[in-house]
Amino acid sequence: MSIIYILWLRQLKRYSRSRARMLASLAQPLLFLFAMGFGFGPTYQQAGNGNYIQFLAPGIVAMAILFSAMFSGIEILWDRQFGFLKETLVAPVARIQIVLGRTLGGATVAMIQGLIVFVFCLMAGFRIQNYELLPVAAAFMFLIAMLFAAVGTTVGSLIEDMQAFPLIMNFLVMPMFFFSGALFPVRNLTGILHGFLRLNPLTYGVDGLRGALSHGFAFGIVPDFLLLGLATLVLLAVGNYFFSRIEV
């Protein structure tokens, strides 16, 4: 436990000491919130769908968590290049403890980023519909954070330098964000695109978060929770597998 804790603490210290990183990873979700929220808001309203900010905000919170968690996982790459990874790999601890410590640390950082964005959403006019569902919203935030910190761990274990990074952003992170229902209702997509969306675990995270905070669940709270939880466990196992195979 103390090993998981100290590695978790390390991630938090690094986060709290890097204001630049904090601001940089807040910029993108906030840009989406304000540009999309206010830009498409009137059109969305005229189409009879109601207040767009009420719809969009949970998606933006999920986005902030997705990006931040992925980055935290990919920090393995930095640790590899700056050498610290070796220090943990020759330590007499099971790899799974290292993976759990890092993933929990990355997920906690992502949760904090998500909460900051959530406060901005409230300032942009978002209103919580069901206060008693706030713990459910927090649980979904945590699952999204864990899931993508685990994805980040997997990716960070597989790639060896930063040149692959744009590839990951453009072919993994951005598609997952756009095909998650974060920006528009899931029923807007049909056919193969709807298939993508249903295969994307973030879809259930966004739906769970939106269901708990404002709009009601498109797939139902139980399927959302089970599918997201299952994806998180699977990705943790995958992340652990690839992390254990790192040789430095």
Added chain:
Amino acid sequence: MTRDKVIVAHNLVKTFKDFRAVDDISFEVEAGKIFGFLGPNGAGKTTTIKMLTTTLAPTQGTILLDGHDPQKAPLDARRSFGIVFQDPSLDGELTAGENMKLHAVLYGVPRSEQAGRIEAALKFVGLWDRKDSFAKTFSGGMKRRLEIARALLHTPRILFLDEPTLGLDPQTRNHVWEYIQTLAREKKMTVFFTTHYMDEADRVADEIAIIDRGKIVTRGSPAALKENAHTATLEEAFISLTGHAIRDEPASAKDRTRAMGRIWGRI
């Protein structure tokens, strides 16, 4: 195996695709001895250290570290040694003290002993008054000293040093070797090091092995090596054994990991 052979390597082989980086080497190091592992660039030194320190699996052969096989019992093997890598392995965003604390927890140092051991180790390398400074603000020599202090925290029986004095000025190099000799003498620690500085190896090593093209070409005390090669200095003995040709090797650890990545067909 006798008890006082702390490091035993037996018929060790490591191949990357069709390249034999380490080609059937065997050696033993006795407890409390300072063992110098020398060789030209690309001779197989770092690959051997990686296998000894459990980060690379040997293709063939066996290793025993204080009686533990790194492949079968990696955690026991890891507890038995401390290592100072060729490149820094500190977290620059943490302070010196935090780097030490993290290591103490990773190696299961009892909580009640952590503070005392960290203080003693930092004082040993003269960095106690800098414990609250970020590691990224340290010079190369200070980083190296911090890494040595860190490697001692869990009182290992073996200390691996991969080019511990690389890039340091003569003053710092002398300091580092003084620390290391004190450790071997006072704490009965076995030291296994690599270096390109032959004068240093000559001065501090009890025993030396020279590896070239993956094979150990000679072994013995510095005096015996010079005598056998009929040379006045260890450097001349080294060159007469390994030749004058300049070896190619990827420039940095980063390049090496990338090269390895290509060999393994990763992205």
